[in-house]
Amino acid sequence: MARHAKAVALISGGLDSMLAARIAMEQGVHVEGINFYTGFCVEGHTHAIRKQDRTRPKRNNALWVAEQLGIKLHIIDIVEPYKEVMLNPKHGYGANLNPCLDCKIFMVAQARQWMADHGFDFIITGEVVGQRPMSQRRDTMPVVATESGAEDRLLRPLCARNLPPTLPEREGWVDRERLYAISGRSRRPQQALAARFGIQDYAQPAGGCCFLTDPNYTTKLRDLWSKRPDRDYELDDIMLLKVGRHLRPRSHFKMIIAREEGESRFLEGYRRRFTHIRTLSHGGPLTLLDGEALCEADLELAARVTARFSQGRDAARVEVELSVLDGESRRFEVSPLPAGEIPQHWYL
Numbered sequence: 001m002a003r004h005a006k007a008v009a010l011i012s013g014g015l016d017s018m019l020a021a022r023i024a025m026e027q028g029v030h031v032e033g034i035n036f037y038t039g040f041c042v043e044g045h046t047h048a049i050r051k052q053d054r055t056r057p058k059r060n061n062a063l064w065v066a067e068q069l070g071i072k073l074h075i076i077d078i079v080e081p082y083k084e085v086m087l088n089p090k091h092g093y094g095a096n097l098n099p100c101l102d103c104k105i106f107m108v109a110q111a112r113q114w115m116a117d118h119g120f121d122f123i124i125t126g127e128v129v130g131q132r133p134m135s136q137r138r139d140t141m142p143v144v145a146t147e148s149g150a151e152d153r154l155l156r157p158l159c160a161r162n163l164p165p166t167l168p169e170r171e172g173w174v175d176r177e178r179l180y181a182i183s184g185r186s187r188r189p190q191q192a193l194a195a196r197f198g199i200q201d202y203a204q205p206a207g208g209c210c211f212l213t214d215p216n217y218t219t220k221l222r223d224l225w226s227k228r229p230d231r232d233y234e235l236d237d238i239m240l241l242k243v244g245r246h247l248r249p250r251s252h253f254k255m256i257i258a259r260e261e262g263e264s265r266f267l268e269g270y271r272r273r274f275t276h277i278r279t280l281s282h283g284g285p286l287t288l289l290d291g292e293a294l295c296e297a298d299l300e301l302a303a304r305v306t307a308r309f310s311q312g313r314d315a316a317r318v319e320v321e322l323s324v325l326d327g328e329s330r331r332f333e334v335s336p337l338p339a340g341e342i343p344q345h346w347y348l
């Protein structure tokens with residue numbers, strides 16, 4: 001077998017891509033990783049902000065995986081070009097606003113270009129036949145290879161023996177017999193393989209690699225789009241959807257209310273761009289108001305809702321500071337809005 005084949009592995013930070021890279025490395029392939037940053041990634045963001053997720057390691061799992069494997073990782077920002085994938089997916093969305101098939105095609109296409117630019121031979125992914133309803137089905141996996149332009153330079157070491165031989169196998173860069181034939185949704189084969197490689201610690205993402213598979217996030221994104229003339233978005237828009245409670249008490253404005261200190265600190269970074277409210281007499285959240293033409297009644301309502309989520313929720317009066325977008329700040333007292341007067345449909 002040639003010892004100098006070079007492969008670029010898509011590294012998400014989860015176990016499958018880690019194993020896929022490891023399998024190729026075991027066969028002497030030089031592997032480097034690529035991690036694409038779309039802005040919707042779960043990696044190292046909200047769980048790094050919130051205290052409640054304290055038990056989870058605050059790390060970027062893709063970087064951590066690369067370190068465990070001892071490979072170079074290239075983190076590539078694709079926020080701008082990814083918008084087209086997100087807004088107009090040719091193959092449509094999954095159960096939520098997740099354009100998984102188009103997303104996978106796009107990422108493999110980007111990896112293919114990287115491979116060509118850097119003189120690498122093939123691409124590795126941690127895909128498994130039948131594992132995901134959209135992008136990892138027997139009939140859609142060839143679509144990824146074809147539409148990305150990667151064709152048979154795309155190797156999926158975890159399930160390669162369920163698929164026709166690829167160029168790296170035919171050329172002898174890897175030995176097909178030492179690749180795997182995993183299929184389906186069970187995680188047991190991957191766990192067994194991890195044990196075989198002595199990998200004990202790995203991230204176990206619940207829904208997928210990004211927020212687009214999350215129904216709550218999808219609701220907030222649909223709401224954002226419904227209030228705009230078009231569906232275009234900036235990175236900050238989609239980041240803010242990951243943080244805080246989002247309530248829309250009136251159609252023309254939304255409140256983003258920090259759920260804890262870490263989120264308040266994060267939202268502080270946005271305070272110059274939003275009218276915002278903080279409580280003074282009691283500990284409480286920072287609230288951003290996202291909307292236009294806010295009248296006095298809107299501001300009062302927002303202040304009362306903010307007070308409701310503060311430690312003064314049972315107090316008769318709570319002092320708040322309101323800072324409007326043009327820089328003017330004022331202090332006043334409000335009575336916290338009773339919980340029963342916050343209808344469920346305000347929550348996004």
Ligand code: SF4
Pocket residue numbers: 098099100101103104135208209210211212213
């Ligand atoms: S879960 Fe998100 S990142 Fe993963 S394939 Fe689907 S859209 Fe892409």
